[in-house]
Structures are given as structure tokens and as C-alpha cells.
Amino acid sequence: MSTFTEGSSGPRLVVHCDGACIGNPGPGGWAATIKLMDRDQEISRTEVVGSEPAKTTNVRMEMSGAIGALRALPENDGTPVAVFCDNEMVSKGMNEWLSGWIARGWRTAAKKPVKNVDLWEELAALxxxxxxxxxxxxxxxGDPYNEEVDALANAAAVQALQQPQGG
Incomplete structure (x- = not known):
């Protein structure tokens, strides 16, 4: 289960985020939940949801979910944050690849340009x-938190599909 809070003491923020596309590329949506936890007790909860009616990609929406969550975090008071996402690129990018990309001028180890660099730069800054x-x-x-943000992101993608493009 993805609740790193069990048995932990002190406040922490627990984020679950996800993205979805109808077609890839296609209209997309993203969502995140932010829970302020103290031990196993949920103190407060925030949901953030967004969409992109123009053609986007699943990876961009996954990253947008993480960005939307970090944008919505309360002012940084030193409270630790745990971000859970079901896209390995996001977690590996932030845990393993980011420092190398930056050191190489946003190039991969294979010297190719990093895809979605605009979102990686924003995520790193946040x-x-x-x-x-x-x-x-x-x-x-079956992770209930992941299933919840998945449903929210898919609903946002459906809403994006119904929005007129370019206006």
C-alpha cells in the first residue's frame, strides 16, 4: 500500500497524482489529492484537477498531475512530502535522472534532448x-488512492474532450 504514513510521527503531506488521455495524443486530464497527515490521522485534504482540450500525451498529463499537486502545496514550512504516482518516468525522472539531465544541458545519457523539458523544468523548480x-x-x-486520482483524471479528460479546441 502507498501510505508511507503508517507508524510515522509528525505531520507530513501525502500526494497521489495521475494523468489520463483520450487517445495518445488527445485531450487529457490530470488530478491529485494532497493530504496533511499526522500519524495515521488525515488532518486535511485537497483535490486539484485540470485538463488540456488540445492534443496532449499521457506522459504530459502524468507530469501535469505532479506539477498541479506541487503548485497546490501549502507554503514550505519544512513538512516532508511523499508523492505517489503510477508513472515510473515521473518517479525515476525525479529520483534518478534529473540531476544528470541538468548537468548535460537537458540531454539524456544518449545525448538526445529530454522530452517534455518544459514540464521537467517546472517540476524541478517546484x-x-x-x-x-x-x-x-x-x-x-487496487491501491484505493491511485484508483481515486485515476478516476478524477479520466473524468477531467472526458470533460476536456467535450470542450471546444482553440477557444
Whole structure:
């Protein structure tokens, strides 16, 4: 289960985020829940949801879910944050690849340009100065928190599909 809070003491923020596309590329949606926890007690909860009616990709929506969550976090007071997402690229990007990409001028180890660099730069900037742990959770595997943000992201994608493009 993805609740790193069990048995932990002190306040912490627990984020679950996800993205969805109708077609890839296609209209997309993203969602995140942010819970302020103290031990196993949920103190407060915030949901953030967004969409992109123009053609976007699943990866961009996954990253947008994480960005939307970090944008919505309360002011940085040192409270640790755990981010759970079902896209390994997001968790590995933040845990393993980001520093190398930056050092190589946003190039991969194979010297190719990093895809979605605009979103990676924003995600890195939003994470700067915070204590964040990034966790991958298997999608569609019964984790109730992941299933919840998946449903919210898919609903946002459906709403995006119904919005007129370009206006």
C-alpha cells in the first residue's frame, strides 16, 4: 500500500497524482489529492484537477498531475512530502535522472534532448527547497488512492474532450 504514513510521527503531506488521455495524443486530464497527515490521522485534504482540450500525451498529463499537486502545496514550512504516482518516468525522472539531465544541458545519457523539458523544468523548480520523496505505485492494481486520482483524471479528460479546441 502507498501510505508511507503508517507508524510515522509528525505531520507530513501525502500526494497521489495521475494523468489520463483520450487517445495518445488527445485531450487529457490530470488530478491529485494532497493530504496533511499526522500519524495515521488525515488532518486535511485537497483535490486539484485540470485538463488540456488540445492534443496532449499521457506522459504530459502524468507530469501535469505532479506539477498541479506541487503548485497546490501549502507554503514550505519544512513538512516532508511523499508523492505517489503510477508513472515510473515521473518517479525515476525525479529520483534518478534529473540531476544528470541538468548537468548535460537537458540531454539524456544518449545525448538526445529530454522530452517534455518544459514540464521537467517546472517540476524541478517546484520541488526545489522541499523534502520530497517520489514513489512509484503500480496503476490499476487496487491501491484505493491511485484508483481515486485515476478516476478524477479520466473524468477531467472526458470533460476536456467535450470542450471546444482553440477557444
Amino acid at each position: 520541488a526545489t527547497g522541499r523534502t520530497i520523496t517520489w514513489h512509484w505505485v503500480k496503476g490499476h492494481a
